[in-house]
Amino acid sequence: MYRKARLALPFLIPGLAGILIFYVVPFFGGIWYSLTDGSFENKFVGAENYIKVWGNQMFQLGLKNTMELSLICAPSLFLLSFLLSLLLNRIRPAGTFFRSSVLLPYLMPSSAVLIIWLLWFDYGGPVNHLISLCGGQRVLWLQGAELRVPVVLLFLWKNLGFCIIIFLAALQAIPISLYEYADLEGAGFWKQAFNITLPMIVPSAFLVFIICWVNAFRIFKEVYFIGGAYPEEPLYTLQNYMSNMYSKLNYQNVTTAAYIFAAIVFALFGLLFFLQNRAQRGLN
DSSP states (O other): OHHHHHHHHHHHHHHHHHHIIIIIHHHHHHHHHHTBOOSSSOOBOTTHHHHHHHTOHHHHHHHHHHHHHHHHHHHHHHHHHHHHHHHHHHTTTTTHHHHHHTTHHHHSOHHHHHHHHHHHTSTTSHHHHHHHHTTOOOOOTTSGGGGHHHHHHHHHHHHHHHHHHHHHHHHTTSOHHHHHHHHHTTOOHHHHIIIIIHHHTHHHHHHHHHHHHHHHHTTHHHHHHHHOSSOOGGGOOHHHHHHHHHHTTOHHHHHHHHHHHHHHHHHHHHHHHHHHHHHHHHHO
16 A cells, blocks of 8 residues: 555655645735735734725625525536436437537637627527517616626536536446336336435535535636626625735735635535535435
């Protein structure tokens, strides 16, 4: 075992060095900025920056919107990718083309996608035209709270493929005999999905769930593409706040907001790991 570890060490050193230099050191080094006043003398002020940033209205708005969008995007992405992977797994090998095409959004340039999305959700675009044909009223999708709809749909479209691939890999490892027995017992599609499939792929499902939350917390890219640096209030995220503070060279507020958000994320992921361990113990 130790011999194998020694053989693998030379291959691991470059990657570990990159993580240490570009992630670990800046993460811990930035703590000093969050505890100083940013003046020429850079005096130590303790928790003063944290109190000031936490009471900032724009920070509170960004944190609230980020958490709300995450609560919308992460569960939606998880559930949709799970159901689509079940359908694609059911129609194999005829679904080979569809399984290959789910990663196409990763290959498309973001600028091209943005133009298409803005055209689709324009007041005179295809989406509103379809709503009119169905007897509904046109909606200003690119203004106000309605702007969340195209942003969430863009997020789902861009991130769906990777989650489906992970689910499909886990689904193909489940013995087909379990489904055959369930069919004989009269279990339908939904009963099989949530009583056989999901319990059998708990580790992979947990990984996908973590990926969904991580990507949901990074929804700033979609917001920035559609709403710009200063979007309307329903779309103003915490990353908007940090980006704007960075452009003003206010490193103290940037680092302070980042560490507050990091503490919230670590607490959330700690809770998710605790629930996953309990779920696995319950299944065993």
